[in-house]
Amino acid sequence: GAVVSQHPSRVICKSGTSVKIECRSLDFQATTMFWYRQFPKQSLMLMATSNEGSKATYEQGVEKDKFLINHASLTLSTLTVTSAHPEDSSFYICSADAGRAGNQPQHFGDGTRLSIL
Amino acid sequence: AQSVSQHNHHVILSEAASLELGCNYSYGGTVNLFWYVQYPGQHLQLLLKYFSGDPLVKGIKGFEAEFIKSKFSFNLRKPSVQWSDTAEYFCAVNPSGTYKYIFGTGTRLKVLA
Numbered sequence: 001g002a003v004v005s006q007h008p009s010r011v012i013c014k015s016g017t018s019v020k021i022e023c024r025s026l027d028f029q030a031t032t033m034f035w036y037r038q039f040p041k042q043s044l045m046l047m048a049t050s051n052e053g054s055k056a057t058y059e060q061g062v063e064k065d066k067f068l069i070n071h072a073s074l075t076l077s078t079l080t081v082t083s084a085h086p087e088d089s090s091f092y093i094c095s096a097d098a099g100r101a102g103n104q105p106q107h108f109g110d111g112t113r114l115s116i117l
Numbered sequence: 118a119q120s121v122s123q124h125n126h127h128v129i130l131s132e133a134a135s136l137e138l139g140c141n142y143s144y145g146g147t148v149n150l151f152w153y154v155q156y157p158g159q160h161l162q163l164l165l166k167y168f169s170g171d172p173l174v175k176g177i178k179g180f181e182a183e184f185i186k187s188k189f190s191f192n193l194r195k196p197s198v199q200w201s202d203t204a205e206y207f208c209a210v211n212p213s214g215t216y217k218y219i220f221g222t223g224t225r226l227k228v229l230a
Contacts, residue, residue, distance in 0.1 A: 004160075032216055043121070044207070044220040093161070097216060105151055106218060108161040 002028050004096050006109030014117055015086060021079045021112045023094030029074035030096035034106065035067070038091040047092075050077040084116045119144045121210050123221035130198050131229050138193040138224050140182075140208030147213040150191040152182055155223075156204045164206070167191065178202070200230045 003026040011019050023033055031052050036044040048069050049057045056069035066088075068080040077096075081088050091113050095106040121142045130136060142148065152164040165176025172184040182193045191208060208221040 006160075034216065034218070036220075041126075041222070043222040044218075046217060046219075049216055095161075095218075105163045105166055107163075108153075110160040 002096070002107040004030075004094065004107045004109040006094050006112055008112060009110055010113045010115075012115045012117065013084065016083055019081045019084055019114060021081075021092055021094070021114075023077045023079070023096070023109055025075045025096045025107070028096075030077075031074065032097045033071060033077040034095045034097070035069065035077075035079050036093045036095065038093060038111075044093060047079075081114065084114070086116045089114055089116045119210070119212070119219050121208055121219050121221040123206075123208055123224050125224045126222065127225050127227075129227045129229065132200055133197050134228075136193070136195040136198045136202075136226070138206055138208075138226070140191045140193065140221055142189050142191070142208075142210045142219070144189075144210060144212055144219075149211040149213060150182070150184055151209040151211065151218075152176065152180070152191075152193050153207045153209060154204045155207065161207065164193070198226075198228045200228045202226060203228045 005024045007022045033050040035047045037047050038044045047062045050069045050071040052071045052074050058064045071077040091111050093111040095108045097106050124139045150167040153161045154164045155161050165174050167174045167184050175181045180195050184191050205223045205225045207223045209218045211218050
């Protein structure tokens with residue numbers, strides 16, 4: 001089946017640094033990828049939709065200058081958390097969709113646990 | 118606002134017991150519905166999906182779910198759980214024609230051997 005690889009799986013870094021998370025579709029081309037954030041005991045919240053070759057679409061309340069998304073190819077999207085602070089600590093999950101909107105389930109990566117000290 | 122409610126946050130069952138996890142959503146239009154499962158230390162995996170047709174959907178590992186449109190519900194069921202079903206289960210709603218998925222808060226199931 002379709003595989004989505006997310007790297008790294010865990011990051012611990014100091015406040016003020018920037019962290020890049022990669023999301024790759026390994027055996028299919030993903031025209032659209034998604035970035036979610038999950039707080040403990042809460043649901044996955046969609047942060048942004050990443051479209052290959054164009055600007056990402058951010059959900060309301062998500063700072064686009066804080067969470068930079070680049071979808072440079074059909075198999076790779078990156079999320080960069082810029083100048084990270086402890087409140088950015090969370091579990092970030094990407095997913096990918098190869099089909100037209102709504103006709104195929106999304107495939108999820110393993111997630112990245114980000115801890116900012 | 119669109120939302121998905123999973124009323125059971127934690128469920129503990131003995132092996133062979135029957136399972137039903139509730140999922141209700143608020144959205145007036147046509148939707149696609151999903152149940153995902155996340156086993157400990159693993160990524161989200163699709164359990165079953167509903168797009169159209171028979172509202173009773175059968176998924177992997179003996180799970181099934183029934184879409185009741187009038188109740189905006191998509192409850193997950195399994196007649197006899199196994200220890201290996203211990204996991205977290207997420208219901209998700211996708212408004213048709215969009216990429217957006219709205220997830221419930223998840224239900225953590227623990228099956229005692």
